[in-house]
Amino acid sequence: MERAPDGRGRIRTWIGGAVAVLAAGALSVTGLSGSAQAADINVAKNAGYESGLANWTCSAGSGATVGSPVHGGAAALRATPAGQDNAKCAQAVAVQPNSTYTLSAWVQGGYVYLGAEGTGTTDVSTWTPDSSGWKQLTTTFRTGASTRSVTVYTHGWYGQTSYYADDLSVFGPDGGGGTDPGPQIPAAPSGLAVGSVTSSSVTLNWSGVSGATGYNVYRSGTKVQSATGTSSTVTGLAANTSYDFQVTATNAAGESARSATVSGRTAQGGGNPPGNPSVPKHALTGYWQNFNNGATVQKLRDVQSQYDIIAVSFADATATPGQITFNLDPAVGYASVADFKADIAAKKSAGKSVIISVGGEKGNVTINSDASATAFADSTYALMQEYGFSGVDIDLEHGINSTYLTKALRQLSAKAGSGLVLTMAPQTIDMQSTSGEYFKTAPNVKDILTVVNMQYYNSGSMLGCDGKVYSQGSVDFLTALACIQLEGGLDPSQVGLGVPASTRGAGSGYVDPSIVKNALDCLARGTNCGSFKPSRTYPGIRGAMTWSTNWDATAGNAWSNAVGPHVHGLP
Numbered sequence: 001m002e003r004a005p006d007g008r009g010r011i012r013t014w015i016g017g018a019v020a021v022l023a024a025g026a027l028s029v030t031g032l033s034g035s036a037q038a039a040d041i042n043v044a045k046n047a048g049y050e051s052g053l054a055n056w057t058c059s060a061g062s063g064a065t066v067g068s069p070v071h072g073g074a075a076a077l078r079a080t081p082a083g084q085d086n087a088k089c090a091q092a093v094a095v096q097p098n099s100t101y102t103l104s105a106w107v108q109g110g111y112v113y114l115g116a117e118g119t120g121t122t123d124v125s126t127w128t129p130d131s132s133g134w135k136q137l138t139t140t141f142r143t144g145a146s147t148r149s150v151t152v153y154t155h156g157w158y159g160q161t162s163y164y165a166d167d168l169s170v171f172g173p174d175g176g177g178g179t180d181p182g183p184q185i186p187a188a189p190s191g192l193a194v195g196s197v198t199s200s201s202v203t204l205n206w207s208g209v210s211g212a213t214g215y216n217v218y219r220s221g222t223k224v225q226s227a228t229g230t231s232s233t234v235t236g237l238a239a240n241t242s243y244d245f246q247v248t249a250t251n252a253a254g255e256s257a258r259s260a261t262v263s264g265r266t267a268q269g270g271g272n273p274p275g276n277p278s279v280p281k282h283a284l285t286g287y288w289q290n291f292n293n294g295a296t297v298q299k300l301r302d303v304q305s306q307y308d309i310i311a312v313s314f315a316d317a318t319a320t321p322g323q324i325t326f327n328l329d330p331a332v333g334y335a336s337v338a339d340f341k342a343d344i345a346a347k348k349s350a351g352k353s354v355i356i357s358v359g360g361e362k363g364n365v366t367i368n369s370d371a372s373a374t375a376f377a378d379s380t381y382a383l384m385q386e387y388g389f390s391g392v393d394i395d396l397e398h399g400i401n402s403t404y405l406t407k408a409l410r411q412l413s414a415k416a417g418s419g420l421v422l423t424m425a426p427q428t429i430d431m432q433s434t435s436g437e438y439f440k441t442a443p444n445v446k447d448i449l450t451v452v453n454m455q456y457y458n459s460g461s462m463l464g465c466d467g468k469v470y471s472q473g474s475v476d477f478l479t480a481l482a483c484i485q486l487e488g489g490l491d492p493s494q495v496g497l498g499v500p501a502s503t504r505g506a507g508s509g510y511v512d513p514s515i516v517k518n519a520l521d522c523l524a525r526g527t528n529c530g531s532f533k534p535s536r537t538y539p540g541i542r543g544a545m546t547w548s549t550n551w552d553a554t555a556g557n558a559w560s561n562a563v564g565p566h567v568h569g570l571p
Contacts, residue, residue: 040172041179043093043101044152047168048073050213055091059155062087067228068317069364069398071106071134071166073252074213074228079154080162082507087163088155092118094175095143095150101172103152104138107131108164108398111157118151120144132399134166148175159460159508186212186249188257194264195231196337198386199239202264203325204247205231209256212249214319218258220244226319233318233325235382237266276390276419277351282570283308284563285423285453285496285545286552287357290314292331295504295550299333300343300354303549304557306564309353309423309450310549311393314360315383322372322408323379324358324365326387344388353421356383359395367408368401377411384416391421391450394441402440409441413448424452425498425545428459428472428481434488443489452485453496453545457509464532472509475530478519482541483534486523492538498545501552501559513562516544524570543567 045055049065050073056063063079070076079087095101097120105114107128114137115125126139143150152170156163191207204217208230215227217234220243224234237243242265249256286307289295303310315324334340344354358365358380367376380392392412394405413420422445430438431454442452459472464480465487471477478497485495499516500506522529526537544563546552552559 039174041174042169042171043095043175043177043179044091044168044170045093045177045180046091047170047180048166049075049077053077053089056089057091058089059087060085063089066164069108069134069164070228071108073166076164076166077154078162078164079156081156081158081160084158086155086158088153089165090151090153091168092149092151093170094177095147095170096173096175097143097145097147099173100140100142101150101170102138102140103170104136105154105168106134106136106166107154108134109156110161110163112137112163112165113155113157114139114153114165116141116150116152118147118149120147120150161458184211185254186210186251186256189215189230189247189249189259192245192247192259192262194245194262196386197264197267198382199267200237201233201235201382201386202237202243202245202266203231203233204245204262204264206247206259209249211251212256213251214249216248216250216255218246218248221246225323226250228319229316229327231325231327233379233382235323235378239266241266276421277348277353279353279421279450280308280568281493281540281542282567283451283496283543284560284567285309285311285451285498285543286501286549286560287311287313287545287547289548289550290329290332292329295548296553297332298550298553300340300347302553303347304552304560304564305350306560306568307352307549308543309355309421310347311355311357311395311423311425312389313357313548314395315356315358315365315380317365318379320375321366321369322375324356324376324383325379326356326383341387348388348390353390354388355391355393355421355423356380356387356389357393357395357425359393359425364398365396367404369404370407373404373408374411376408377415380412381415390419391416391423393423393425395425400437400441402437402444405441406444409445409448413445420448421450422448423450426452426454428454428456428462430454431481431485432463434484439485439488442485442494446490446494449490449494451494451496451542451545452490453498454481454485455498455547456481456511457498457500457506457547459509465534466532468532470532473511473515475515475518475522475528476532478511478516479522479529479534480532482519482523483532486534486538486541492523492540493542495538496542496545498547501546501548502555504554505547505551513559516563517566520544520566520570539571541570543570 113127195203246258465483518528
């Protein structure tokens with residue numbers, strides 16, 4: 001899912017019959033001719049985005065710094081194209097005339113460009129179409145006889161998904177502006193306190209330290225894990241046992257002294273959350289925003305009654321590969337975590353499933369090994385135990401490994417039992433072919449999978465199951481693409497249609513609720529189809545999904561009031 005244009009960021013499109021997925025990453029400009037001279041420096045400022053967007057200007061407010069993914073340090077640039085804006089982020093750097101500079105960048109995502117303009121000679125750029133991991137772009141430029149300033153930039157491409165950049169370097173002769181000063185060893189963290197506890201985990205919170213790029217957590221004098229933020233959940237603990245904890249701050253210069261010690265006791269064992277309600281035959285799924293991005297702010301108790309599955313967005317990644325945690329955003333207005341947990345319990349008592357969504361803007365979780373698969377299963381189950389979540393939603397935007405994600409989900413299922421609610425929210429490109437990693441995962445876990453709610457928005461044109469190209473925003477786009485999943489191995493009860501709740505809920509792809517209802521009728525009954533009509537009907541189709549319950553509320557609940565009763569009235 002995504003936070004663009006008002007919060008989440010995932011956009012994709014079809015170009016020349018091929019779909020491009022955005023890659024993004026990090027910048028670097030290094031010295032050019034032969035070995036670097038003693039005077040050569042990185043003339044870019046805030047090259048690692050550790051000071052937010054200081055020294056950078058991003059078009060149309062398209063840029064922001066994020067804590068994950070990063071190539072180095074604790075921050076990276078994320079920029080999201082929208083409409084006619086290509087998310088250009090630029091900085092003017094001081095240079096010497098008649099000098100050579102090397103411009104390079106680490107990037108990740110989909111289409112991303114790196115370039116320099118105003119060189120006084122030949123302006124340069126380089127680009128990459130996609131990358132699921134960090135990739136370095138490199139080019140060089142020479143300044144003119146009177147050039148004292150050059151603008152370096154990154155940008156994406158129109159209609160594409162967000163890109164990431166980090167560690168920019170313009171390496172060459174000092175143009176008089178100097179370079180960023182080196183880091184100093186940070187001070188010891190203060191304010192260390194115990195947050196929520198379960199029978200097997202303790203959550204720690206502390207105050208941030210200026211200049212820190214990470215933190216280490218110590219249990220009884222032994223380092224047990226690292227964190228990039230100011231909160232961490234230590235898992236794998238014994239029930240009803242007291243533990244001592246300390247934290248340190250780190251950066252490239254070293255590690256601080258340890259903080260003051262705090263003690264935390266785990267809860268008594270045997271306190272499992274109440275059982276999960278059954279998901280109805282035809283279900284409506286809505287994503288609840290654990291942040292304020294301009295949509296109506298809701299507590300869970302405010303979520304519209306039509307929604308059967310409520311996906312809490314989002315879990316946060318930790319420094320441990322595969323591990324997730326959850327941090328309740330104060331912006332949503334809860335007086336305490338206990339109040340939030342009480343709302344989850346109340347929704348479950350009303351027959352609703354409340355699940356934790358993994359992915360989105362800050363949830364780049366890497367599951368590519370046995371260890372990370374186990375870390376994911378363990379930490380997700382710990383959140384289910386702590387908060388009462390009924391299951392998990394897989395909304396990973398940065399590529400997946402079907403082998404290890406399958407292992408992780410099966411380990412989670414073994415812990416949670418048959419009541420686990422497991423949903424997925426892939427992009428349209430992820431489900432174009434049964435050979436794709438996302439698509440392969442769904443049949444791999446078919447026996448424990450509740451529903452795949454593909455996002456039919458922020459897309460552009462895609463292939464239908466008949467091999468024809470369909471444009472987003474139509475009945476045919478919904479039905480012809482759903483047909484790929486329905487005929488590709490998934491049960492109809494495992495297929496749902498994901499659309500925005502309002503025009504502000506996504507960059508593109510909003511459709512009137514009547515289009516959603518017609519598409520469901522076409523698939524379930526064979527009526528109200530467009531030019532594409534499936535060869536058979538699928539009366540068991542699960543239903544529909546929207547981003548988000550908050551944008552639905554902003555639009556007066558028009559989406560859930562129209563689509564909800566229609567979903568629940570399917571055969």
